Amino acid sequence: xxxxxxxxxxxxxxxxxxxxxxxxxxxxxxxxxxxxxxxxxxxxxxxxxxxxxxxxxxxxxxxxxxxxxxxxxxxxxxxxxxxxxxxxxxxxxxxxxxxxxxxxxxxxx
Numbered sequence: 096x097x098x099x100x101x102x103x104x105x106x107x108x109x110x111x112x113x114x115x116x117x118x119x120x121x122x123x124x125x126x127x128x129x130x131x132x133x134x135x136x137x138x139x140x141x142x143x144x145x146x147x148x149x150x151x152x153x154x155x156x157x158x159x160x161x162x163x164x165x166x167x168x169x170x171x172x173x174x175x176x177x178x179x180x181x182x183x184x185x186x187x188x189x190x191x192x193x194x195x196x197x198x199x200x201x202x203x204x
């Protein structure tokens with residue numbers, strides 16, 4: 096979607112986690128408000144990478160993982176800036192709590 100943006104207006108956007116999450120199963124996605132689209136992230140050198148993201152865009156970072164047998168989730172609103180590496184803030188969750196968090200994006204069944 097962002098391939099037509101000039102290189103000066105996009106960046107590889109990284110988010111970091113606390114120690115103990117590196118290499119664990121994690122699902123991370125960026126929700127773009129303006130474009131109403133979603134992009135998955137992937138592990139890259141101990142961080143989660145989202146490639147070629149427009150600088151200055153407001154996004155929601157949604158992550159789920161398991162730690163010590165407990166489901167953890169994070170939903171954070173961020174602004175994409177070159178060189179910034181926000182830290183994911185996880186909290187223990189249940190399916191009902193996670194569903195309630197996701198209602199900010201509309202009707203979730």
